[in-house]
Amino acid sequence: MKISKTFGKTFALAALLSATAIAGAEAHVTFLDREATQETTILATLQVPHGCDGKATTEVRVKLPEGFVFAKPQPKAGWELEVIKGDYQKTYDNHGDKVKTGAVEIRWKNGNLSDDFYDTFVIQGKVSGVEAGTSLAFPVTQMCGDTVEAWDQVAKDGGDAHGMKTPAPLLKVVAGEDHGHDHDDMAGMNMSGMPGMGAAAPTDETVKAGDLEVSGGFAKAMLPGQPVGGGFFTVKNNGQTDDRLLSVTSPAAGEVQIHEMVTKDNVMRMRQLKDGIAIAAGQTVKLEPGNLHLMFQKVKTPFKQGDSVAVTLTFEKAGKVDLVLQVLSAQGK
Numbered sequence: 001m002k003i004s005k006t007f008g009k010t011f012a013l014a015a016l017l018s019a020t021a022i023a024g025a026e027a028h029v030t031f032l033d034r035e036a037t038q039e040t041t042i043l044a045t046l047q048v049p050h051g052c053d054g055k056a057t058t059e060v061r062v063k064l065p066e067g068f069v070f071a072k073p074q075p076k077a078g079w080e081l082e083v084i085k086g087d088y089q090k091t092y093d094n095h096g097d098k099v100k101t102g103a104v105e106i107r108w109k110n111g112n113l114s115d116d117f118y119d120t121f122v123i124q125g126k127v128s129g130v131e132a133g134t135s136l137a138f139p140v141t142q143m144c145g146d147t148v149e150a151w152d153q154v155a156k157d158g159g160d161a162h163g164m165k166t167p168a169p170l171l172k173v174v175a176g177e178d179h180g181h182d183h184d185d186m187a188g189m190n191m192s193g194m195p196g197m198g199a200a201a202p203t204d205e206t207v208k209a210g211d212l213e214v215s216g217g218f219a220k221a222m223l224p225g226q227p228v229g230g231g232f233f234t235v236k237n238n239g240q241t242d243d244r245l246l247s248v249t250s251p252a253a254g255e256v257q258i259h260e261m262v263t264k265d266n267v268m269r270m271r272q273l274k275d276g277i278a279i280a281a282g283q284t285v286k287l288e289p290g291n292l293h294l295m296f297q298k299v300k301t302p303f304k305q306g307d308s309v310a311v312t313l314t315f316e317k318a319g320k321v322d323l324v325l326q327v328l329s330a331q332g333k
């Protein structure tokens with residue numbers, strides 16, 4: 001009994017020591033949530049855990065990286081706010097508006113955050129046009145009267161800040177479940193682009209490849225500012241063996257994804273089907289608005305009613321099938 005009690009105490013002390021060590025290592029300026037999903041609007045919450053060598057923090061300046069756009073700071077009682085605007089390197093789409101300038105630096109000024117206290121500083125912004133796996137660095141200048149702490153060290157490979165004395169806070173950009181989509185655009189399509197499900201008037205072209213019959217292909221005209229286009233068709237499998245639509249390409253788009261719409265918590269969302277769509281023996285599979293569809297990404301020229309869009313479908317067994325989709329109205333009629 002006595003031995004085990006001593007052991008218990010030693011263990012507790014060791015745990016306490018290691019917890020202290022972790023707290024010490026974490027006493028940098030960091031984001032509360034260090035991951036952000038591509039093409040989403042987030043609240044980037046910066047944590048300031050201490051002052052500068054015991055002195056109170058009086059100003060926090062945050063430089064915003066390219067790809068973190070339409071930024072707005074949250075005002076804080078006791079602090080003045082300054083938003084410095086500048087040019088983005090790229091042009092961003094904000095609900096159909098082309099945006100080239102915006103906040104590039106945020107400053108909370110003339111505050112007083114004691115070294116004994118912890119606080120957070122919040123910036124709302126959208127992560128846009130950033131590849132998954134990229135870490136966005138937000139260099140921070142923490143000022144305590146005339147003492148300055150620069151949290152601006154960035155690892156050369158853009159990755160691990162381990163062992164750095166004053167690393168810049170990093171946001172790691174990750175792919176969403178609905179990779180490549182903007183949730184706002186999806187909501188917009190849900191409201192206006194995809195009503196009248198099944199009301200489409202497809203063309204009568206039928207393409208045969210092995211046991212498969214592909215028919216009723218159409219695409220929808222793209223609304224102004226809409227970054228992605230939808231495509232639809234019907235596949236009938238007259239054979240005895242299952243097949244599978246594996247992938248789709250088109251000269252009209254940088255990428256064509258296979259998607260499905262799913263309703264979860266009353267919100268319609270799109271999901272990429274990376275394994276494609278099974279076309280079982282004897283079955284007919286319909287890609288239609290509000291359900292399975294092709295999603296054209298990086299569209300070179302927005303689809304207009306009356307145009308046609310060439311696609312190449314690749315099936316596991318039937319191989320490649322060329323198809324032309326007629327562009328109908330944005331409503332798919």
Ligand SMILES: [Cu+2]
Nearest residue numbers: 259270294295
């Ligand atoms: Cu989609």
